[in-house]
Amino acid sequence: MILSGWGRYPRQECTVHNPRSEADLRALTRQGPLIARGNGRGYGDCAISRTGTADMRRFNRILSFDAQTGTLAAEAGVLLADVISVFLPRGWFPAVTPGTKFVTLGGMVAADVHGKNHHKDGSFGRCIEWIDLLGADGEVRRCSRKENADLFAWTIGGMGLTGIVVRLAFRLRPVESGWIRQQTLPAPDLETAMSLFEEHAGATYSVAWIDCLHGGKGLGRSSLMLGEHARLDELDARSGAPFATPRRRMRKVPFDAAQIALNSLTVRAFNALYYHRAVAQRGEALVDWDGFFYPLDALLEWNRIYGRRGFAQFQCVIPLESAKAGLTELLRTISASGQGSFLAVLKRMGPSEGPISFPREGYTLALDFPVNPDALALMERLDAITIDHGGRFYLAKDARMSAATLRASDPRTLDFAQLREQRGLTPFRSSMAERLNL
Structure with missing residues (x-):
């Protein structure tokens, strides 16, 4: 299948998988290099791979909501638009949102999206309580600021290169109107x-x-x-x-x-x-x-x-x-x-x-x-x-x-590439990762 990001450049012939369960995802990790893809709103080649692209949109269930804290647990393929549709009428809105609502929650983690309020409230990562991350070994690990903390930190903004986000929990903000x-x-x-x-x-x-x-x-x-x-x-x-x-x-x-x-x-x-x-x-x-x-x-x-x-x-x-x-x-x-x-x-x-x-x-x-x-x-x-x-x-x-x-603009990416090598994360590979030697 020919895939691209939202910018429609570059276009590449990709092998696309449509997993429906964790078992399907585990099987894909044994088949070679892989990258997760949400709703295709990354602009370039960050969520496409010639060898294996996992379309995560079937992981689209809202799992739980705590009305005391505003904490929502959901699968990674849920669209932000659906979160707003369900929770805004109840008085809750995303604490951080990018410029489109047609993104998946997993994509928001991978890009650590920011919005018009970053100067006050930071990026999406600040709202995240935990992430369930599928590793290259097929195991799903709960990552948070207290558990697998280093993997949690590198996953937020890591462009899907530390594993596949299966589900997550994050906080919404209370609002009095739309x-x-x-x-x-x-x-x-x-x-x-x-x-x-x-x-x-x-x-x-x-x-x-x-x-x-x-x-x-x-x-x-x-x-x-x-x-x-x-x-x-x-x-x-x-x-x-x-x-x-x-x-x-x-x-x-x-x-x-x-x-x-x-x-x-x-x-x-x-x-x-x-x-x-x-x-x-x-x-x-x-x-x-x-x-x-x-x-x-x-x-x-x-x-x-x-x-x-x-x-x-x-x-x-x-x-x-x-x-x-x-x-x-x-x-x-x-x-x-x-x-x-x-x-x-x-x-x-x-x-x-x-x-x-x-x-x-x-x-x-x-x-x-x-x-x-x-x-x-x-x-x-x-x-x-x-x-x-x-x-x-x-x-x-x-x-x-x-x-x-x-490398000249962001030396941290060298540390990121070394981390991926040391932790056995290189099977998660996008066309962007190959282009940028990540």
Whole structure:
């Protein structure tokens, strides 16, 4: 079967297995190199393997819930969307969520996903109580901060390379409604945007769309969005019942867009329109949870916008002390290239966490580029700038980085590769692991 990540690049012929039980998974560990795959929302080749890809979506049962602590136990193939569907009407919401709800819980562990609240609440790993992990020997081990603690730590953010997550327990947060108090703050340049992030460090959620093509004095102009879960006493008559938020109309991209549609003129026009709309909509508003956290989920198969060749995402995090200089150089390089991105996101990150997790205190910039020679060459230049400023890259979004670039940006990956060798974990192998010598 031909598989790819969400970016549809690279595509590979893979042997795919569809296990239904732990016995099926144990049998697969005896058949050769293997990697687990959830709902395919990793952007590159992190969850595909030519020799063996285990589709985990049949492990989709919710197992238990403790309403006193908000702790949910579930199998790894459960979708985050299903967790929200079941528990939000009961007053619970994920404590940490990525930008799409169409991810599996196992994938959230593997990528140690972060959200708009990392500066306050950290990444998904901080919410996890325990993980049941299938090893290369076919045994399932309970891993937590007290039991098999080192394996627990390396699994969170380990991209599925320490074993197969079979089930897990993690905490949800209590909420009084399905509405978000959103505040929109336009920023005419990067310096203002970063100042607004720091000024509003107490906000639970913060994220900025950033215009990556506008240069000059307006370099890095942005629209910063802050958010808080709305309390009952903050709802108005239009909100209706606390959790009766409107259902969004789902649309679907019906075909692959032509490459010619993605050029500097169309991207500049889109970015200008988006920024001026943010200026017009500045201020506070009540928005539903789905629109605030998952705006792109309303457009099914939006990855087809980038054409048949697919797209690659560049996401780095630059430490706080060099973030302004690093982001300025990145944005100047992108603007000069004309290889702009419709979807450019800037977030403030909190402190580093696990031994292999992506986040560190600073700023993360994420951009999508259609796959073509010019864009791939640009991303290599962006790699070099990131390394020069002490930054590193998000493996869940990568599809084309070299092993040398990874080592230069993140020496921890050498320790990770040695750990895999010493613990007999090398049978868990993705195409990404092979490309990056992990």
